[in-house]
Amino acid sequence: MRNEQLVTNMSKEPNILDPLEVAEAWCSDGRKVALATVIETWGSAPRPIGSHLVIDDEGNFQGSVSGGCVEGAVIAEAMEIIEFGIPKILEFGVADETAWRVGLSCGGRIRVYVERIDG
Amino acid sequence: MERSTLQAINAARAARRAAVVVTDLSDGVSQVFLEGASFPPKWDSLIVEALRSGRAGVVAVEGRSLFVNVHLPPPRIVAIGAVHISQALAELAAVAGFDMTIIDPRTAFATAERFGAVELLTEWPEDILPSRPLDRYTALAALTHDPKIDDYPIRMALEAGCFYVGALGSRKTHAARLERLGQAGVPTEAIGRIKAPIGLDIGAASPAEIAVAILAEIIEALRRRDPTGRVGGAR
Numbered sequence: 232m233r234n235e236q237l238v239t240n241m242s243k244e245p246n247i248l249d250p251l252e253v254a255e256a257w258c259s260d261g262r263k264v265a266l267a268t269v270i271e272t273w274g275s276a277p278r279p280i281g282s283h284l285v286i287d288d289e290g291n292f293q294g295s296v297s298g299g300c301v302e303g304a305v306i307a308e309a310m311e312i313i314e315f316g317i318p319k320i321l322e323f324g325v326a327d328e329t330a331w332r333v334g335l336s337c338g339g340r341i342r343v344y345v346e347r348i349d350g
Numbered sequence: 351m352e353r354s355t356l357q358a359i360n361a362a363r364a365a366r367r368a369a370v371v372v373t374d375l376s377d378g379v380s381q382v383f384l385e386g387a388s389f390p391p392k393w394d395s396l397i398v399e400a401l402r403s404g405r406a407g408v409v410a411v412e413g414r415s416l417f418v419n420v421h422l423p424p425p426r427i428v429a430i431g432a433v434h435i436s437q438a439l440a441e442l443a444a445v446a447g448f449d450m451t452i453i454d455p456r457t458a459f460a461t462a463e464r465f466g467a468v469e470l471l472t473e474w475p476e477d478i479l480p481s482r483p484l485d486r487y488t489a490l491a492a493l494t495h496d497p498k499i500d501d502y503p504i505r506m507a508l509e510a511g512c513f514y515v516g517a518l519g520s521r522k523t524h525a526a527r528l529e530r531l532g533q534a535g536v537p538t539e540a541i542g543r544i545k546a547p548i549g550l551d552i553g554a555a556s557p558a559e560i561a562v563a564i565l566a567e568i569i570e571a572l573r574r575r576d577p578t579g580r581v582g583g584a585r
Contacts, residue, residue, distance in 0.1 A: 255360050258353050266351060270375075270417045271408050281406035281419045318378040342408075344417060346378055350353040 250283040250294030254348060263288040264348045265309040269296045270320070274339040284343075288313045296343050297323070309345055318346040351380045358382045359421060366423040366485050370397045373417040375408070385486070423487040424449055425513075425572055430475060430503045431494035432459035435518070438561035439491070440468040446565060448489075453478060455499065475503040489514035489568040491548065495523055501530060508540040514571040516548040516564060545571075 245252035250266075257264045267284040269276075277298035284294040284302060286309040296305060301323045312319055324340030351373070359382055362369035368385035372393060383389055389397045396409055396418060406419045427443050429436045432454035443450040451469045454460040460472040471478050479502075484490060490507035492500035495518050504527075507515045517527060524546040531541050549563030550570070 251356065251360055251363070255353075255356055258356070266356075268417070268419065270406075279406075320375065344373070344375065346351050346373075348351055348353050348356055 247293055250285040253293040254283075254285040257285065257287055258348055263313045265313045265345055266348055267296050267305050267309065267321075267343050267345045269341055270344045271342040272339060273324070273341075276339040276341050278341075286313070297341060301341070301343070305343055305345060312345050313347055316347045316349065318344065320344050351378075355380050355382055363421050363423070366487060368401055368423060368487070369421045370400050371419040371421070372397070373419070375415040375417055423485070425487050425489070426450060427489045427491060427568060428453065428484060428503070428507075430454070430490070430492045430500055431496075431518075432456070432461075432465065432470065433493050434557040435493055435560050435564070436491075437464060438558040439564060440465060442561055442565045444468075446569065448568075451482075453503070454494070475499065475506070479503060479506050484510040484512050486511045486513055488512045489571065490516070491564055491568070492517040493548075495519040497527065497530060501527070501534075504544065505531065505534065505536055508536060508543060514545065514568045515543055516545040516567060518548045519546060521547065 245256040247253060254264050254266055265286045267286065269278055269280050269282045272280055277300070278296055282294070282296055284292055284296045284305060286292045286306050288310065290306055290310070292302065292306055295302060304323070305321060308319060308321055321343045322340070323343070355371070359369055359371060362382070362384055370383045371380055372383065373380040383397050385401055392411060396411065400406070400418050400420045401422075404420050404422045406417075408415060408417050410416070426449035427439070429439060429450065429452045432452050436452050440450050440452065451471065452460065452465060453471045453473060453475055455472060455474045457472055460470050462470065484503075484507050488507070488510070490503060490512045492504050494500050500517060504515060504517055517524065519527065528541055532538070545567060548567070549560055550566045552559070552563050552566070554560045554563040
């Protein structure tokens with residue numbers, strides 16, 4: 232049983248619940264990748280600071296920066312960041328029309344830093 | 351972020367080594383710092399604090415806005431001895447968010463029926479620890495009070511800098527243990543880190559209560575540890 236576990240740990244398959252492992256695996260596959268990170272939260276926020284969402288240039292993603300509320304908007308922004316390589320800080324909150332539209336219903340506010348993985 | 355930075359973060363995580371990533375939000379440059387290394391003086395206190403608290407956030411340093419992210423290895427408990435206290439400790443550890451492993455070479459004790467889902471290794475510590483090393487994010491609880499089984503993992507835990515090393519046994523048992531460890535060449539300072547009698551002094555009597563006392567002592571050691579590895583240890 233222990234041997235099986237060791238084999239699993241040594242395999243190259245990334246843990247799909249781990250966005251940073253997924254990001255590295257996608258880069259190795261030659262995919263263009265952006266990483267989104269929650270950098271600030273106010274009030275009730277579904278994911279803590281430091282949470283990651285990884286996105287590729289076809290819109291595939293793993294991880295989360297909210298409870299599914301603003302991921303769509305982050306993924307859309309990520310397409311441009313993957314193309315031009317200029318990092319951007321996105322802000323979502325109840326006072327923000329976009330946030331209402333994409334539905335950050337918890338009443339909190341979050342800032343998300345989105346950057347391209349280069350090299 | 352450079353791909354090499356991402357790789358460095360993942361390598362640290364895979365090696366169960368704490369890492370802090372500092373990203374300058376004005377130019378997007380990220381740097382990785384590993385626990386125990388020396389840090390740039392202007393960032394030293396914020397990196398040390400991030401390692402201690404495990405808390406990420408945005409800070410301003412010299413007019414620049416920095417995002418500080420922290421990747422701490424998940425804390426785990428290694429219990430030596432598949433005893434009654436370990437059964438209770440395994441349940442409590444899961445609730446408190448610790449991974450847990452139990453090591454006991456005695457096949458009568460280490461049975462799946464007694465322990466259910468928790469990872470149970472029916473091996474001598476001498477045989478299993480080299481391939482499953484202890485580290486700074488591991489708490490070691492030696493619970494057999496049998497020197498043949500407990501002494502080796504206690505020594506390994508002190509060497510590895512485990513954030514907690516506790517050993518079950520009466521004061522008399524522990525006094526004999528201290529003498530053995532001293533004769534085996536373990537430095538006095540290291541021996542002084544062993545928590546014995548094990549567990550916070552809450553008058554625990556039953557195995558389950560002792561498990562609560564042990565877990566509380568482990569949590570205290572984790573939250574108050576010194577992340578720099580420069581001096582001292584858990585207060």
